[in-house]
Amino acid sequence: MSGASGRVLIVANRLPVTVSVADGALDIRRSAGGLASGLQRPHETSGGRWIGWPGISAPLAEPLQAELDDRLAEMRLVPVTMSADEAAHFYEAFSNGVLWPLFHYLVDQVPLHVQHWDAYEAINERFAEIVAREYQPGDVIWVHDYQLMRLPALLRRRLPDACIGFFLHIPFPASDIFRSLPMREALLEGVLGADLIGFHTGAYLRHFATALTQVLGLSPEIEKVRWDDRDVELGIFPMGIDAASFEQSATDRVAAEDIAALREQGDVQILLGVDRLDYTKGIPRRLLAFEEMLARHPELHERVRLVQVAVPSREGVDAYVEFRELVEASVGRIQGRFGTPRWAPVHYMYRSVGEAELVALYRAADAMLVTPLRDGMNLVAKEFVASRSDGDGVLVLSEFAGAAAEMAEAVLVNPFDVERTADAFHAALTMPEDERRARMTALRTRVQQFDVHHWVRSFLDRLAATQRRSGARSTSVLEAPPADVIGAAEHLALLLDYDGTLVPIERTPELAAPTPDLLDLLERLAKRPGTEVHIVSGRPRDVLDAWLGALPITLHAEHALWTREAGSSDWVRANVGDLSWREPVRDILDKVTERTPGSLLEEKTAGFAWHYRAADPEYGAARANELRVHLGQLLSNTPVEVMVGHKLVEVRPHGVTKGLVARRWRDDSLAPLVVAIGDDQTDEDLFEAAPERSITVRVGPGATAARFRLESQPDVRDLLESLLA
Numbered sequence: 001m002s003g004a005s006g007r008v009l010i011v012a013n014r015l016p017v018t019v020s021v022a023d024g025a026l027d028i029r030r031s032a033g034g035l036a037s038g039l040q041r042p043h044e045t046s047g048g049r050w051i052g053w054p055g056i057s058a059p060l061a062e063p064l065q066a067e068l069d070d071r072l073a074e075m076r077l078v079p080v081t082m083s084a085d086e087a088a089h090f091y092e093a094f095s096n097g098v099l100w101p102l103f104h105y106l107v108d109q110v111p112l113h114v115q116h117w118d119a120y121e122a123i124n125e126r127f128a129e130i131v132a133r134e135y136q137p138g139d140v141i142w143v144h145d146y147q148l149m150r151l152p153a154l155l156r157r158r159l160p161d162a163c164i165g166f167f168l169h170i171p172f173p174a175s176d177i178f179r180s181l182p183m184r185e186a187l188l189e190g191v192l193g194a195d196l197i198g199f200h201t202g203a204y205l206r207h208f209a210t211a212l213t214q215v216l217g218l219s220p221e222i223e224k225v226r227w228d229d230r231d232v233e234l235g236i237f238p239m240g241i242d243a244a245s246f247e248q249s250a251t252d253r254v255a256a257e258d259i260a261a262l263r264e265q266g267d268v269q270i271l272l273g274v275d276r277l278d279y280t281k282g283i284p285r286r287l288l289a290f291e292e293m294l295a296r297h298p299e300l301h302e303r304v305r306l307v308q309v310a311v312p313s314r315e316g317v318d319a320y321v322e323f324r325e326l327v328e329a330s331v332g333r334i335q336g337r338f339g340t341p342r343w344a345p346v347h348y349m350y351r352s353v354g355e356a357e358l359v360a361l362y363r364a365a366d367a368m369l370v371t372p373l374r375d376g377m378n379l380v381a382k383e384f385v386a387s388r389s390d391g392d393g394v395l396v397l398s399e400f401a402g403a404a405a406e407m408a409e410a411v412l413v414n415p416f417d418v419e420r421t422a423d424a425f426h427a428a429l430t431m432p433e434d435e436r437r438a439r440m441t442a443l444r445t446r447v448q449q450f451d452v453h454h455w456v457r458s459f460l461d462r463l464a465a466t467q468r469r470s471g472a473r474s475t476s477v478l479e480a481p482p483a484d485v486i487g488a489a490e491h492l493a494l495l496l497d498y499d500g501t502l503v504p505i506e507r508t509p510e511l512a513a514p515t516p517d518l519l520d521l522l523e524r525l526a527k528r529p530g531t532e533v534h535i536v537s538g539r540p541r542d543v544l545d546a547w548l549g550a551l552p553i554t555l556h557a558e559h560a561l562w563t564r565e566a567g568s569s570d571w572v573r574a575n576v577g578d579l580s581w582r583e584p585v586r587d588i589l590d591k592v593t594e595r596t597p598g599s600l601l602e603e604k605t606a607g608f609a610w611h612y613r614a615a616d617p618e619y620g621a622a623r624a625n626e627l628r629v630h631l632g633q634l635l636s637n638t639p640v641e642v643m644v645g646h647k648l649v650e651v652r653p654h655g656v657t658k659g660l661v662a663r664r665w666r667d668d669s670l671a672p673l674v675v676a677i678g679d680d681q682t683d684e685d686l687f688e689a690a691p692e693r694s695i696t697v698r699v700g701p702g703a704t705a706a707r708f709r710l711e712s713q714p715d716v717r718d719l720l721e722s723l724l725a
Contacts, residue, residue: 006138007048008460010039011131013091013147015052015077019068026064028071035144035169037242038452042460049078049134051127057084080130082123089119092317095147098181103146103170104280104374105177109319117183121150124190128154135159140463143194145169150186153193156228163467165459166194167237170376171402172204175211175618184215192227195466198237198459200377200402205234210618217613217647219621229681229702233466237459238406240451241379246386247448249359268343269304269429272365274358274380275372277310277350279323282373282398282415287330287346289371289421294338294345297426302343304429306369307361309349324350362387367394367428370401371415377402381410385443394428394436395443406446409439478709481675481697483722489673491530494720495661495686497678498537501699501716505646508614509539509602514547521717524724526552526566531723532672536560536658538650538682540604541571558604559652559682560660574660576606576653581638585631585651596623607640607652624649645680658682659689666691676706677716 016036020027030036043050054077060068072079082090094116101109128151131141141159143151143166152166168191178184188211191197199205209220218225223234271290275281290306310327314320331348338345353361362368368384378401385395385407397403397410404412413424486492499505499512506512514522526533533553537544541557541564548555555564562571586603589610593601598615601608610627612620627649631642639654658678665671666689676686679699687696687705698706699716710716 006046006140007136008042008046009048009131009134009139009141010043010050010144011127011141011148011151012050012052012144013095015050015054015072015079016040016043017054017072017075017077019054019056021056021060021064026067026071028068037245038239038456039142041453042456043076047076048139049076051078051131051134052080053082053087054079057082057087078130078134080123080127086119086123089116090123091147092314094120096314096317099146099149100170101279102177102181103173105171105173106279106373107177107180109279110180114182121186124148124150124154127151128158131155132158135162137161139163140460140467141165142167142460142463150190151193153190156193163463164194165196165198165463166191167198167459168204168376169200169239171374172199172208172211174207175214178207178211179214184211188212188215192225192232194232195230196233196235196459196463198235200236200238201405202236203405204376204402205236209234213618213621215617217617217621219625219644221625229704231466233462235459235462237455237462238402238450239377239379239455240447240453241382241386242453243382243386243448243451246359246383247389249355250363250387250389267303269366270364271304271306271367271369271425271429272309272361272384273306273369273371274309274353274361275311276313277320277324277327278313279319280372280374282371283308283310283327284330285373285415285418285421286369286371287327287334288418289415289425290346291330291334291337292418292422293425294334296422300426300429301338301345302340305343305345305347307347307349307365309351309353309358309361311352312350358383359387362393363390365393367396367425369396369425370403371396371398371413371421372401373398373415375401375403379403381407382447385440385447388440388444391437391440391444392433393440394431395439396424396428406450407443409442478698478704478707480710480715481695481708481719483719486673486675486695486719487723487725489530491672492528492723493532493534493665493672493674494525495534495536495658495674495676495690496716497658497680497683497686497699498535498539500646500679501677501683501713502535504713506613508600509543509611518717519548519551521720521724522548522551522553525720528724530672532566534661536661536676536678536686538609538645540602556658556661558607559656559658559685561604561606561653561656563661573605574656576656577639579606579653581635581640582606582608584634585640588627588630588634589651592623592627596620599623604652606656607650609648609650611648613647620647643682645682657685657689659685662686662689662691662694677710677719 016031018029018031098110098114141162141164152164155164212218212220212225225232273286275283331346334346335344362384370378370381381395381397381403395410397407397412398415399412411424411428413421415421496502502518503512522533525531535548536556538559539557541562544555544557552566554566561574564571589601589608593599596615599612601610612624628642628644641654643650665674671691674690674694676690677697678686684705690696696706697708697710698704699710
């Protein structure tokens with residue numbers, strides 16, 4: 001690993017070993033999958049840990065459990081235990097029963113009633129506890145795949161300064177599909193706990209960015225999004241294979257003998273499919289296309305054979321049992337329709353195959369059929385190419401596989417179009433040799449150059465770079481403010497933000513009017529002995545007057561541009577200088593408002609606020625980004641600043657901040673105890689300007705200058721009520 005000096009903690013649903021018990025003895029075998037082989041090098045060279053489920057749920061006898069713990073520890077593998085019920089609910093029911101089909105666009109496979117989210121959350125919490133226990137300062141944490149989408153945020157809560165990466169190995173679906181999940185917000189917020197989020201393709205990254213806008217109202221840039229007052233980076237990292245290993249296997253003597261045996265009938269061409277028996281892999285449609293090709297081209301009868309390897313998958317799940325029956329019925333139909341005493345058109349193998357046999361099949365095939373309905377990457381396509389050291393063979397590849405983004409020289413097909421897929425199969429069988437070799441040469445160059453080791457290096461190097469850029473974090477876990485200290489102060493000044501602090505952020509500003517309960521609370525606080533109450537808001541003075549003007553409290557409007565002291569009806573304006581910039585800015589904002597249905601322009605005395613809470617989230621966020629850049633250029637040489645808040649863009653005179661309110665007590669030795677409470681970036685000015693002994697409180701997550709933190713608006717209300725007890 002070249003990008004970081006610390007250990008790498010690899011966190012995946014499964015450990016890179018298979019654990020079983022046979023005849024009372026423990027059997028531990030290393031897995032041969034792409035992830036296990038690809039991550040073996042950083043696991044070994046960094047001295048890190050691999051954290052995951054060992055795959056065994058039944059409790060072991062004490063001697064076997066002790067032996068298992070010792071042997072896993074020797075390999076630096078850290079087990080996360082699950083009972084059989086937990087594995088069934090977390091892994092089968094939710095991860096594979098809900099997330100897997102939905103992320104692969106198979107919405108009809110999602111249960112009518114989505115259950116076992118509690119199990120998913122609980123197992124992610126268990127992973128977080130174990131990772132936090134293993135973590136040492138300087139470690140890099142790399143979380144993998146859809147089973148652990150909540151884990152980055154759970155780790156961020158426990159380890160605010162940790163460097164965390166997340167990689168999704170399956171597709172991220174289009175926003176309209178993803179948004180059908182009831183727990184969509186929690187999954188996005190979970191992933192956003194990472195510093196770097198990786199995807200196989202640009203399409204998956206774009207879908208994720210769109211979901212952030214549609215679901216969370218964020219405004220992602222090309223490869224970055226601001227969340228929790230951190231920059232979270234997004235990247236494209238197509239996973240490769242251990243190409244050198246497959247090429248070596250393809251050239252040894254055993255493979256050559258196997259190839260000769262497979263091609264005994266030299267006049268029969270071989271089409272090959274190798275898939276896990278999963279409904280995402282498109283096997284039934286592939287069989288239909290093969291059947292269509294045979295019907296159209298009788299000259300191919302007894303001259304072509306489809307070898308279909310179907311690796312058993314989730315055999316205890318009813319949907320997969322039914323799917324197997326569908327595939328086998330299709331095979332039987334084709335055999336019965338076209339088979340002859342000396343020729344079976346389909347050779348169907350329902351079993352796993354070893355690497356040597358697999359490579360022999362790759363080498364024997366005239367064309368490889370990789371036609372999933374949807375696939376995150378599909379490494380089989382790359383394994384076939386790496387195995388063809390003879391430079392021959394044709395790859396037929398679904399355009400819905402992630403690998404299609406890299407492998408343009410394959411024959412690309414839409415597996416939902418059976419007729420054209422049949423044409424593609426025929427084209428692969430009849431393609432001239434010089435074209436076959438030209439395509440294969442280009443494919444092999446790319447597969448060899450961008451192998452699994454390149455994938456690991458590129459992700460970890462980028463993750464290390466994000467760590468260097470972020471430097472020391474200020475997202476530390478903060479305690480709740482000390483209510484007893486606040487309550488004991490003889491003289492108290494409460495500086496309270498309004499939106500997001502006393503009331504929730506609403507879809508339109510007018511919906512945030514104070515409730516009778518809030519008005520009563522503020523009035524009682526104002527009558528509390530030795531207590532001043534200040535509302536420090538970005539709202540205009542007429543709104544604050546209408547909502548709060550009858551209370552004996554001090555109001556600060558437009559971020560302290562205007563102040564109305566308690567007991568007075570007069571507003572006093574701060575000195576803001578030249579306002580000649582207002583007219584051209586108003587013209588721009590009027591045009592943007594006209595072009596963005598659902599947005600509105602709020603005009604203030606010295607500035608403007610453009611709200612897009614009610615606009616289409618994606619379109620509104622795009623307009624906000626354009627507006628921020630355009631206004632930044634227009635106003636670059638003027639005493640004006642452009643602020644981005646909760647679904648708004650605000651333009652205000654430079655230096656007019658909430659900090660003006662707190663500065664009145666900075667040099668006053670008899671100053672009250674200042675308690676400043678707010679929830680967004682504008683309140684950071686208030687926290688930074690408050691006297692040194694003040695109690696500053698951030699509401700919600702995020703990096704902050706505040707000394708304390710509360711989770712939500714109800715917590716603020718509870719704190720204020722406690723002062724009246």
